[in-house]
Structures are given as C-alpha cells and as structure tokens.
Amino acid sequence: MEHKNKDTAYFLMLNRGDIQSPFRLFRRLGIKPVFDENEYFDKLKQEGTGRVKLLVYNKKAWAWTGLSGNKPESLKDIPPDEILKILGLPPEDKIPSYELDRSIQFKYPDYYWLETDKDMPRPEFANQCYSLGLIYKDELEGLANYPWPVNKLLVVEHKIYGPENITGKEAMKELEIDPGKSIQTFKLTDLVKQHERDIRLVEEDFRMTGHFSGLPTHRKTEAVILAAIKADYNNIGYVPVSAINQRIAETMASIDGKSLEIIPNELITKEICMSAVSNDGMALEFVPEKFHSEELFERAIENECWALRFVPEDKKTEALCYPAARQAMDLEYEGFRIARYIPYPAICLDILKEAAQTYDVRSILSTSRKETIDREIALEAVKRDINCLGLIPQEVRTPDFYKQALKADGRMLQYIPGEMKTPEACLEAVCKDPALAVHVPASVSAGSDMNIYRFAMAVKKQEPQLALAQIRELYGGRNVEIDYTVAGTSIPRKVHLRHNRISNSLEYCDIPKILPGKRLEAGVQNKGGKQKV
Known part of the structure; x- marks a missing residue:
C-alpha cells in the first residue's frame, strides 16, 4: 500500500x-x-x-x-x-x-481564533474540542476543569494553544505573530456543524466519490476517518499517520489487512495482527516478528495460500506447507509456482506429479528451489520431459540417476557424461533405440575386451529376437531357453542357448528330459536323506 x-x-x-x-x-x-x-x-x-x-x-x-x-x-x-x-x-x-x-x-502555515460560547459548560466544550481534534484525549479532563481567561482561543496547527493561563495577545507575542495581521475567526459551533457535514460527506465515498482524500488534514478527525474507511477501504491510503490511534488502527486492520504497513508499530498488537491476516493473508508481510506464531501463520495461509512466502524459513513446517500447496493447486492458475516457497521435497514432488498433467514440466521444475530437487523429483521430471535435464542440479546427477533415467528414456544416453557411459548404460539405451548407437563412445563399442555392450551387439546379429534380459543371462554364463528351428524344417522346438567362453560362440543344446518324480508317503524318509524316485 x-x-x-x-x-x-x-x-x-x-x-x-x-x-x-x-x-x-x-x-x-x-x-x-x-x-x-x-x-x-x-x-x-x-x-x-x-x-x-x-x-x-x-x-x-x-x-x-x-x-x-x-x-x-x-x-x-x-x-x-x-x-x-x-x-x-x-x-x-x-x-x-x-x-x-x-x-x-x-x-505556522495554519492558525486562527476559536470563538467559544461563554455559557457552554466546560465538559461539553472540552468534548466538542476533542471531537474536532483540537485537543488530545488525555487533555480532556484538564480542559474541562481549567478556568480559561478568555472565550477566544488561538488555534495553531489545528491544536488549541494552551491550556495554560496565557491570553491571546500573549500567545501572539510568543509566536511572533504581527499584532496587526488579520487572523480568521471561527465559531466552535460552526466547526462542530462542519464536522457533522464532513462525516455525512465521506459516508458517500462508497460511491467512489473521493471526498475524504480532498479534506484538509485538520478536518480528518477520528469520527471522519472511521466513517471514511468504512465507506471505502481505499480511503485508508489518505489517513494521516499522526491521526491513527488504537481504535482507528483496529478498524483499519479489520477492513484492509495490508494497512498494517502504515499503522505505527507502537499501536500494533497481537489482536490487530490476527485481524489483519484474517482479512488478507498477505498482510503477514507487515506483521512484526514479535507477534509471529503458529496460529498466526495458519490463519494467514488459510486466508491466502501465497502468504507462505512471508513465513520465516525456520518456521515453515510441513503442517503449514502442505495446506498451502493443496490450496494453490486447487484454486490457482499455475498454482505449482508455490513450490518456490516450500522447502520439503516430498511436497514438491506431489506438486510436480499433479501439475505435470496440465503444465509444461520445465516450467514447473524451474519454479522449484534447487535444494528441493532431489533424486525422486529429478527422475520424475526427466521421465516426463528429457529436456528438463538442464534444470537438474549437478550433485543429483549421479551414475545411479543416469541409470534410472535411461530406463525411462534411452535418449538420455546423449546427455550422459563420457565417463558415465558404461557398457551397461549404452546397451540399455541402444536396445530401446538403435539410432542412439552413434552416441556410444569407441571405448565401449570397440576394443579387445568383450564387454556386455560388444557381446550384446554380436549376439543380436545372430539372434536378433533375444531380449535384453536374456542377453544379460548369457553374458553371466547362464543358459537361456529359446525357440529353435532346424534348417529345412518348419517346426520350432525349445532348446537351451549358451555362450561358450573358450570358443566365444553360441551353442544350442537340447533341453534334458526329466522323468516325473513320485510323491513321498507321509512319515516315510529314505536312507541318506535323499528323495526316492
């Protein structure tokens, strides 16, 4: 404001x-x-x-x-x-x-004579002066009981110049005002009537008439101010700070929470702060730290989820962040942007998963804090859009991260650093998309050692139907069962395929026939503990 x-x-x-x-x-x-x-x-x-x-x-x-x-x-x-x-x-x-x-x-840009009714009771006179802002509240009793020497008082800067026993001429001399200078005179009764008209005038400001903003400062009394801000909250911006008292402060906060920004700090109370954030959660920005509390934060976020940005980092609990995230995702356009104020990766992951159904993943990830982008968030992001890799912090890009990312999208091979392009990683990618073979370094695809990548490429030429899992089994020295058709016949049969490491060749073997066994009778045990067939 x-x-x-x-x-x-x-x-x-x-x-x-x-x-x-x-x-x-x-x-x-x-x-x-x-x-x-x-x-x-x-x-x-x-x-x-x-x-x-x-x-x-x-x-x-x-x-x-x-x-x-x-x-x-x-x-x-x-x-x-x-x-x-x-x-x-x-x-x-x-x-x-x-x-x-x-x-x-x-x-003294403003001074005048105040003419009073000599027959008016002093308490009534004092109350009228207070209602016009000519004295302060704590001066009421003194003014009501003090024996004024005259019925014509000098008003300087919209305050009665007294109440000590000093005449108007003495006051003018003290203030060095030229005795021959013409000074305006106002009757107290006329000023009271003007005050009543001012109240009715500003009450019309609900029609956006702007009457209050044009009033001179001395006519902005407590009653006029309260009437004006109740008629139009925009009038709060025209309230003189010097005129704000406890009652006005409480009313301002309840009408426009952000008015906390202009309320003098010495007038701000716990109750005013609670009233302000209840009206506008974003008023939390202006709440003095000494009034911070879990209850206050909850009230502010309940009113406006984006108030989370003004909660100190050491006070942001999951209990505060989760409702804020839920509210933002349910109600707000691009509500995922609230992730920038949340320090909990688990909540940010939920935001990513939900928002990714509607918004660009890169836009979502770019709003998150780098420190909250952990392995789970990074994998979720690149699974949905490989172009998010540039937004993943370097410390998250471990060999295991790249391995898991490759399982989701083989194109990740082209972004993996050279030293992390292991034979296994290259094989994972190329099996998904043979065109990615151009990104396999020579240290993996060529050479004398038979790594799993070179082994798989050789096996694929002979048995292209083999799955990656079967190739891993062969490379590990285990047999795999495949359908084999003898040349000149059209009937396939099940055989075992194995890799002969000595001859570096694939061998096809008949599957040994195993006769069915016979169930042991209950309570009968063979000698030597062996099953009787």
Whole structure:
C-alpha cells in the first residue's frame, strides 16, 4: 500500500533552559509527546540536565534523554535500541539530528481564533474540542476543569494553544505573530456543524466519490476517518499517520489487512495482527516478528495460500506447507509456482506429479528451489520431459540417476557424461533405440575386451529376437531357453542357448528330459536323506 502521509524520523536537540513551556513547545512543533512533557522536563531540571534529545516520528515525540521512566506503558523497561526496532526505524547513528532553532520553532502555515460560547459548560466544550481534534484525549479532563481567561482561543496547527493561563495577545507575542495581521475567526459551533457535514460527506465515498482524500488534514478527525474507511477501504491510503490511534488502527486492520504497513508499530498488537491476516493473508508481510506464531501463520495461509512466502524459513513446517500447496493447486492458475516457497521435497514432488498433467514440466521444475530437487523429483521430471535435464542440479546427477533415467528414456544416453557411459548404460539405451548407437563412445563399442555392450551387439546379429534380459543371462554364463528351428524344417522346438567362453560362440543344446518324480508317503524318509524316485 502506498501511503500518502508517510513521515521520516529525526532527533531534535534543544536546551532545556530555553523552554518556558514544554506544552506550548510541542504545540508549536505540531507534534504530540508520548510522555508527560511537564513531568519529564521537571525531572530533567531536578537532575541538572541541560541538553535534551527527543526522537520525532509520525508527528510524535519520544523522550531520549533520561528515557527510563518516561515511556508509555507498552514500552517500559525496553532499551532505546529496542524501541527503534519496535518503531521499525534504523539504528540511532543512521537517524539525522537537528537543532531546535528559530526556523523550526516558528512555522505556522495554519492558525486562527476559536470563538467559544461563554455559557457552554466546560465538559461539553472540552468534548466538542476533542471531537474536532483540537485537543488530545488525555487533555480532556484538564480542559474541562481549567478556568480559561478568555472565550477566544488561538488555534495553531489545528491544536488549541494552551491550556495554560496565557491570553491571546500573549500567545501572539510568543509566536511572533504581527499584532496587526488579520487572523480568521471561527465559531466552535460552526466547526462542530462542519464536522457533522464532513462525516455525512465521506459516508458517500462508497460511491467512489473521493471526498475524504480532498479534506484538509485538520478536518480528518477520528469520527471522519472511521466513517471514511468504512465507506471505502481505499480511503485508508489518505489517513494521516499522526491521526491513527488504537481504535482507528483496529478498524483499519479489520477492513484492509495490508494497512498494517502504515499503522505505527507502537499501536500494533497481537489482536490487530490476527485481524489483519484474517482479512488478507498477505498482510503477514507487515506483521512484526514479535507477534509471529503458529496460529498466526495458519490463519494467514488459510486466508491466502501465497502468504507462505512471508513465513520465516525456520518456521515453515510441513503442517503449514502442505495446506498451502493443496490450496494453490486447487484454486490457482499455475498454482505449482508455490513450490518456490516450500522447502520439503516430498511436497514438491506431489506438486510436480499433479501439475505435470496440465503444465509444461520445465516450467514447473524451474519454479522449484534447487535444494528441493532431489533424486525422486529429478527422475520424475526427466521421465516426463528429457529436456528438463538442464534444470537438474549437478550433485543429483549421479551414475545411479543416469541409470534410472535411461530406463525411462534411452535418449538420455546423449546427455550422459563420457565417463558415465558404461557398457551397461549404452546397451540399455541402444536396445530401446538403435539410432542412439552413434552416441556410444569407441571405448565401449570397440576394443579387445568383450564387454556386455560388444557381446550384446554380436549376439543380436545372430539372434536378433533375444531380449535384453536374456542377453544379460548369457553374458553371466547362464543358459537361456529359446525357440529353435532346424534348417529345412518348419517346426520350432525349445532348446537351451549358451555362450561358450573358450570358443566365444553360441551353442544350442537340447533341453534334458526329466522323468516325473513320485510323491513321498507321509512319515516315510529314505536312507541318506535323499528323495526316492
């Protein structure tokens, strides 16, 4: 997901003594501290700390100087380097640092007067300001109980500049805003009405109207954001990262699992991750490692088999890989390509056998990992298509592999390395296809020794009907039974054929007649233990 409001991280360096009001400092910077800023700066003052270092990311400030004891509950007792990992940031030395100079302190592209009703109860006033995003949730109680000096407040960067006892004129002086400059004034009641119209407006985005994407950032409140993303999940790409809170994060993950990519890491929980992969298994890519579990992987793969690619190699079990392979083969076009993410040869062999009924074997084998192509897969592949040999790893191409491959396809002879072209291998191939004799090396077909190949070729000239098994029997010194027709007659008879090694000739012998024996009577044993005939 390409997000439209990504932010970069940096360290902000400042002198504690230059900060009169920590609260107003962060208001001027347009960022929210994830710690109690007043308590934090008071502690630094007590400790005599002069220089302060803050981590700024996604319009939030993280205390870096004196970090222990000033972290949100979810990050307590975690070293600084670990916090960077949790936030998905690079090491500290890779993050730029900037001094808090005047150019950073005073940048106000948007400020206006907020006019309030002096008779409005403070709690109601505070709740309306919160609904408009003018204060943070943890400021509700303070704003509801604080005795404001005036009913006209300055809003800077869409946040009320207060709530300390400072008048509008004092605020303008502190911010160095020209007193003669004309500043717009908005009534709180008018802004509330606009907020209600914005909610109704973005609810129409289910018609692909794109209203939410065109709203200015300060009008993208929690209520507006929730209405917008529920109307059209594409609006998630226009949610300001700084506006994402726990409720928005949970809703985003349930609507579009891949929104995990833009949810700040400190807001991601185990439940959000499970919700995300349940919505879209491919969201597993963005799940922080600390939330990885067998249950999470199973849920992701159940939703989308291709999520297997994002399961760490050391976590890929057969119990995860087999369902993923089965789902891909059942539902997906070219589902065999899932083999590239499976480290188990037995599962890859099943994929090959099934996919080969529809797809080109070379395409199937080319997607498999080399380390999973074992002897069984290699033989299955070349049996179906000899042209797959080039995809077989060299370490698998053993003499035994070539021997078995030859039994399936004699053409394998032309690809066997010269030193592996044994007489037996050559004979296997040529018996299947005599045209392959051109690939038999001279060291096998010629010479003085009578190897099995030369023996078979000689025997074939005299007795072409002999099968390969019979030739092997003869070469081993055993007789074979054949039909023999005496010259001048037409009636064949059974004879024994044998090879005379001394004369190097074939001899035909009558089969000895054996008289039928007589069954021994039960309990009778001949002398000497021999059978009585």
